[in-house]
Amino acid sequence: MGRAGSAVAAPERREATPPGYERLDAEVPVLYAPRLAGKAGELSGYLAQGYRTLGRILSVEPPGIIAYLMADEDWGEAPRDNANPYPPGLPYFTRSVEPPALVLPGDLSPVFRPRTAATLPLTVWHELAHAFLLGREVVRTPSWLGELVPQAASAAVARRSGLPLEEHLSRIEREPGFTLRGFRGPAGAGDQMSFQNLLLLLGAAALEEFGEGFLQNIFHDLWEEDEIVDGERAEELLGDALGQGGREWLVSRPEF
Numbered sequence: 411m412g413r414a415g416s417a418v419a420a421p422e423r424r425e426a427t428p429p430g431y432e433r434l435d436a437e438v439p440v441l442y443a444p445r446l447a448g449k450a451g452e453l454s455g456y457l458a459q460g461y462r463t464l465g466r467i468l469s470v471e472p473p474g475i476i477a478y479l480m481a482d483e484d485w486g487e488a489p490r491d492n493a494n495p496y497p498p499g500l501p502y503f504t505r506s507v508e509p510p511a512l513v514l515p516g517d518l519s520p521v522f523r524p525r526t527a528a529t530l531p532l533t534v535w536h537e538l539a540h541a542f543l544l545g546r547e548v549v550r551t552p553s554w555l556g557e558l559v560p561q562a563a564s565a566a567v568a569r570r571s572g573l574p575l576e577e578h579l580s581r582i583e584r585e586p587g588f589t590l591r592g593f594r595g596p597a598g599a600g601d602q603m604s605f606q607n608l609l610l611l612l613g614a615a616a617l618e619e620f621g622e623g624f625l626q627n628i629f630h631d632l633w634e635e636d637e638i639v640d641g642e643r644a645e646e647l648l649g650d651a652l653g654q655g656g657r658e659w660l661v662s663r664p665e666f
C-alpha cells in the first residue's frame with residue numbers, strides 16, 4: 411500500500427488514457443470520452459469543489475489523483491482492481507493506476523436514490539473522500555465505519571456548498587428493516603443503497619450535533635490505527651472522535 415507516487419509503483423501502474431479520450435486539466439484532471447465533454451465539465455466542477463473543501467475540512471494535503479469519465483461502451487476498459495469489470499453505472503476509486511483514479515460513469519446507475527440535485531455531487535464527493543482516506547495506509551474496519559466516513563464527508567461538503575441536502579435527506583427511507591450495525595453483506599444493490607442512505611443520515615446528524623471537527627479526528631484516528639478495527643473499537647473511535655457525549659449519542663441513534 412505505497413502512497414501515490416512511491417517508488418514501489420510497478421511499471422504497469424501508470425496513467426493509461428483510453429484511446430480517443432480527451433483531458434480536462436484541473437487539480438483533479440478528467441480523462442473523458444469526447445461525446446461526454448459537457449458531463450466532464452460538470453464533474454470537474456464538483457471535483458474541484460470537493461477537493462478543496464475536503465482539504466480544508468481535514469487540514470491535509472490533498473492526494474494526487476485523476477478521474478476517468480467513461481462512456482458506457484468503454485466501461486470494460488476502465489482501470490480497476492479486479493480482472494472483471496464492475497457493474498455499470500457505479501463510481502469507484504482504484505489504486506490500480508498511477509496516479510490513483512476515480513472512475514465515473516456517464517450516467518449513474520438507477521440504484522442511486524433518492525434522485526435530487528444533490529445525488530451526483532454527493533456521489534462524487536463520497537468517492538473523493540475514499541481517495542483522501544486511502545492517500546495513507548488504513549487498516550480494515552467494519553463496513554459501517556469505512557462507509558460512514560465518506561458519507562459524512564460528502565454531507566459536510568454539501569453543507570458548505572449550499573446544496574439542498576435537507577431535501578435530499580427528507581426523501582430517504584428511514585426504516586429499511588435493518589440497522590447499520592446489523593447490516594450484513596453481501597447484499598443486493600437496493601439494500602446497499604439503503605445502507606449508504608442510513609449512513610448519510612447518521613453523518614448529517616453528526617455534523618448537525620457536533621460540527622465538522624469530528625471528520626478531521628476520525629480520518630487521523632484511522633490513519634494512526636495499526637490493528638484491524640473490530641466493531642467495539644469502531645464504536646469507541648467514532649464516539650470519541652465526535653467529542654463530549656459522542657459515544658452516548660451514537661448508541662442512542664435509531665439507525666445505528
Ligand SMILES: [Zn+2]
Pocket residue numbers: 536540557560
Ligand atoms: Zn464508499
